[in-house]
Amino acid sequence: MKEKIIDRGHYVAAPTPEGAVVVPVGQRLSLCDALSGPHAFVLEAGASLDLCLLAFPGSSTGTELTVDLVGEGAEASLSGLYVCKEGEFSLKVIVRHRVGGCVSNQLFKGIVTGSARAAFDGRIIVAPDAQKTKAYQTDHNLLLGVDARAETRPQLEIYADDVECSHGATVGRLDESGQFYMQSRGIPEREARVLQMISFLSPVLEHVPEERREEVAARIEQTVRSL
Amino acid sequence: MTDDNILLDIRGLHASIGDKEILKGIDMTIRKGEVHAVMGPNGAGKSTLSAVLVGRPDYTVTAGTVTFLGRDLLSLSPEERSWAGLFLSFQYPIEIPGVSITNFMKAAVNARRKAQGLEDLKPSEFIKLMKEKMALVQMKGEFAKREVNVGFSGGEKKRNEIFQMAMLEPTLSILDETDSGLDVDALRIVADGVNALRSPEKSAIVITHYQRLLEYIVPDVVHVLKDGRFVKTGGRELVDFIDRNGYDGF
Numbered sequence: 001m002k003e004k005i006i007d008r009g010h011y012v013a014a015p016t017p018e019g020a021v022v023v024p025v026g027q028r029l030s031l032c033d034a035l036s037g038p039h040a041f042v043l044e045a046g047a048s049l050d051l052c053l054l055a056f057p058g059s060s061t062g063t064e065l066t067v068d069l070v071g072e073g074a075e076a077s078l079s080g081l082y083v084c085k086e087g088e089f090s091l092k093v094i095v096r097h098r099v100g101g102c103v104s105n106q107l108f109k110g111i112v113t114g115s116a117r118a119a120f121d122g123r124i125i126v127a128p129d130a131q132k133t134k135a136y137q138t139d140h141n142l143l144l145g146v147d148a149r150a151e152t153r154p155q156l157e158i159y160a161d162d163v164e165c166s167h168g169a170t171v172g173r174l175d176e177s178g179q180f181y182m183q184s185r186g187i188p189e190r191e192a193r194v195l196q197m198i199s200f201l202s203p204v205l206e207h208v209p210e211e212r213r214e215e216v217a218a219r220i221e222q223t224v225r226s227l
Numbered sequence: 228m229t230d231d232n233i234l235l236d237i238r239g240l241h242a243s244i245g246d247k248e249i250l251k252g253i254d255m256t257i258r259k260g261e262v263h264a265v266m267g268p269n270g271a272g273k274s275t276l277s278a279v280l281v282g283r284p285d286y287t288v289t290a291g292t293v294t295f296l297g298r299d300l301l302s303l304s305p306e307e308r309s310w311a312g313l314f315l316s317f318q319y320p321i322e323i324p325g326v327s328i329t330n331f332m333k334a335a336v337n338a339r340r341k342a343q344g345l346e347d348l349k350p351s352e353f354i355k356l357m358k359e360k361m362a363l364v365q366m367k368g369e370f371a372k373r374e375v376n377v378g379f380s381g382g383e384k385k386r387n388e389i390f391q392m393a394m395l396e397p398t399l400s401i402l403d404e405t406d407s408g409l410d411v412d413a414l415r416i417v418a419d420g421v422n423a424l425r426s427p428e429k430s431a432i433v434i435t436h437y438q439r440l441l442e443y444i445v446p447d448v449v450h451v452l453k454d455g456r457f458v459k460t461g462g463r464e465l466v467d468f469i470d471r472n473g474y475d476g477f
Contacts, residue, residue, distance in 0.1 A: 176284070181321040184281050185335040185391060186309035186342070195326050195334060202325025 016042055016068050023047035025071065032208055032216075035080075036060035043102075045071025052207045053080025053108070054216065055089065056223050062090040069095070069102040076104040079207035083223050084116035084148075093122040095137075097130045100160070106137040109204050111197060113144040113227050120152040124167070128159040137167040142174065142200050144227065197224040232258045234399055234430050235300075240291035242279045248289070249275040251455035257399070260427040264441055264466065265434045267452035268474045273434045274318060276452070277403045281315040282308055296398070309335075310342040312398030316388040316405050323375040328387070331375050332357065332394055339395065360393040364420045382413030389420040400424070400431045406440035418443030438470045451477050 020040035023029045025047060032052040036059065041049055053063055060082075067076045082089055095104045104124065112118045120139045141150035154167040174196050182192035201220055208216045235257040242250040249272045257263055267273050279286050280293065282305040293300040295311060303311065323331065336356075337347045348356070357371055364386040376384055385405055392400055402421065406414055421431065421444050433444055441449075441463070449465040450457045451474070458477040459465065468476075 178321050178323055180283060180305060181317065181323070182331075182334075183305035184309055184315055184317075185331075186306050186339045186395065187331075187334045188306050188338055189304075191334055191338060195323070195331070199323050199325035205325070 016040065017066055020066070020068070023049055023074075030209060032212060034059040035063050035065075037062070038064040038066075040066040040068075041076075042068045042070055043074035043076060046073040047071065048075040048077070050077045050207070050209075051079070052204070052209075053078075053082070053091070054208075054219075055080065055082035055084075055091075056219065057083055057085040057226075061088065062092075064092045066094045067096070067104065068098055069104065070098050072099055072101040074102045076102075077207065078105065079107040079204050081108070081201050081204045081220075082110040082118060083227070084110065084112045084118045085114045085227065086116050088117045088119070090119045090121070093120075093137075095122075095124050095135065097124070097126045097133045097135060099127070100129065100131040100133055102130070103134045104136070106139075107203060107207065108139045109201055110139070110141045110150060111144065111200065111224070111227070112141060112148040112150045115147045116149075118150045120150075120154075120169070122153070122167070123155045123157065124165060126156075126158040126160050126163055126165065130160045131162040133160060133163040133165070135163070135165045139169045140200075141169075141171040142197070143171055144174070194221070194224050197227070230258075233294075234259050234261075234296060236292075236294040238292045238294075240276075240279070240293065241289045242275055243287050243289055244275070244285060249286075249455055250279065253291070253455075253457060255450065255457070257430050257432070259430060260425075261447045262425070262431045262433060262444060264446035264449045265432060265452050266436070266438075266449060266466070266469055266474075269436065271452045272455045273436075273452055274403055277315055277401045277432070277434055280308075280401060281305060281313060306338065307342075309395070309397075310339050314392050314395055314397035314400045316385070316392060316400065316402045318404040318407065320376045320379075320384045320388055322377045322379075324377050326375050327372055328375055329357065329371045332391065335391070336394060356394065360390055363393050363423055364390045365416050366390060381408040382410065382416075385409055385413065385417050386420070389417050393420065393424060396424070398429055400429070401434065402431065402440075402444075403434045404436065405433075406435055406437065414440065415443065438466045441466050453477055 017040040020042045022042045025044045028048045030050040034055055035053050043049055110118050122137050124135045124137055126133045137154055139152045143150055150171045152169040154169045156165055156167055178196055179192050205217055237253050237255040240250055240253040265273055288301055361370055405417055446463055449461055451459040
């Protein structure tokens, strides 16, 4: 019991990082970019954040996102894709529900190929008394090639009891039945792989602002074709 | 084997999945324009036969030969078999989220054209072809934008298979349990689509457990498959016999 109290103090009362972007009461902030390096946000009551991370090869070696939900009714939607060909990429996400009645959604998808290493470390923290919190987190990775490595560590720390939280993480390979289905229609193996990669990343595309979707879809296609 | 009318010739075909032998010596000759029905109880090897013909990687051919239009079919990759004119309507079509029917078919049609040394179809020609073939299986305009098989009902999945078949105009179509899970209306749409594609040059293998589909797509030859072998081959009268007596009599 004593340990748990120390934990609470440690995580929940952790200070908001300096230089955090404050999204004021009822305002909305939308970002869609490589977002390399550390980024912190504070969401006041009724504020919303739509963030979409686009980490294409060479554009970033890592991102660290910290989101503090400090006012009731705040909503954070964090999504993103990372495509890694070589070197290391790390994505660290901390979402702190400091008050109740807020929603956070996370959806990340990564393709890791060649000799690349990717690590996802995601933590959702729900403070004591932050009741009626809804927090979800998903991280899926597609591994291509025998030397590629992906590590995913989803974590929930919940100190309130009336909450709805879930997390899911996978590391997998291309679906063989889909591959065969396409080949049986005359689509060559390589092209079938390209379509499957586009298919895998497509749920993230839905989080890209509509006016940029076409451009990002083209970038995705160009990127997966080069893998 | 100098008969020019022979499309597919299967000789002594044995196939396994893992250590389990499923096909135990199949002989089958299909001529141009013929429709062959392969009927049999569950577990007889019907789906294995179709899987082996289109080159599904989890099956191993342990003996026998398959010649398709004079070529050794078993030495070809699945996509090469498609380019050669073979098509399988899947019993369980696969979902491909995030890939539209349009993009999927564009990749398929143009890959085959490339293999034939042709240029990509012009966008306007492609759209015209799509519309024409969609009408054949009564698919509406928004169908082209939908993700392949995602959220499709059972009937829509099977209509999508026949639509793809119409787009690719195969010389030999294999319909694997295309009737399973279809209501009468969907069955009729599927059968009408298949019948519209029949020609003296094109052939089909209709694999089914029941006689129902064969009321709409009338076969020239009927094979009864049981425990990996054809135990009886005959004319369409066999369909009625099976309907009355089941498979126990073979």
